[in-house]
Amino acid sequence: MTRNLSTTRATIPGDLFSLTRRRLLGGLLLAPLAGAVAAHAAEAPMNLTAEDRSDLERVATYLNAIHTFQARFEQLSSGGGQASGKIYLRRPGLLRVEYAPPVPVLLVADGFWVSYYDSQLDQLTQIPISQTPIWFLVQETIAFTPKITVTRIERSPGAIRLSMYQSEKPDAGSASLVFADEPLQLKQWTIRDSQGTEVHIALQDAVFGGQLSNNLFAAPQTRRMRNGGKD
Secondary structure (H helix, E strand, O other): OOEEOOOOOOOOOOOOOOHHHHHHHHHHHOHHHHOOOOOOOOOOOOOOOHHHHHHHHHHHHHHHOOOEEEEEEEEEEOOOOEEEEEEEEEOOOEEEEEEOOOOOEEEEEEOOEEEEEEOOOOEEEEEEHHHOOOHHHHOOOOOOOOOEEEEEEEEEOOEEEEEEEEOOOHHHOEEEEEEEOOOOEEEEEEEEOOOOOEEEEEEEEEEEOOOOOHHHHOOOOOHHHHOOOOO
């Protein structure tokens, strides 16, 4: 389910919302908006070893201790698109992604809806956060229950990578989280939508903890909405 509150059109127009922008931005939070024609089959769950379960417990404990963070990010899509900006997260449910110019996009999760605002088009689209891959990071309690299908755990010296998707909503896309290890620290994630498009987000200068204003997570409004419904 999506809600489109555009002041101009009822749906995202294909001629304006180009494939390049869709792949660059849609993969971060709004994978379902890509409108897959030939969806990739979800990966099978892995058989977890005792070491795997121990690492998942460590990751869950680490993530549950993070109530807020802010960071700069660099974004790269598998189609070659690049972008950067700032990201703010406050659990549960709150997220703000500000893209740096010339990308005219703001993404805000307010606890239920993810709002995608394109200031160039003055177009606002909303989708339930539960239908996005980033849902895992902003839930109130992070746990690797049967609701999460873990498909891969990869280890390398000083790093660990987990890949997963929502068991009941595989079409919402999958997420891979990359952590520095010993001690654990979230460094980046990759979102893969149902078409197989990947978007990589690398965090820079991350600050964990601290206060984040409620104003950061207010849903954006179109110019028409801000003008009381007047054009």
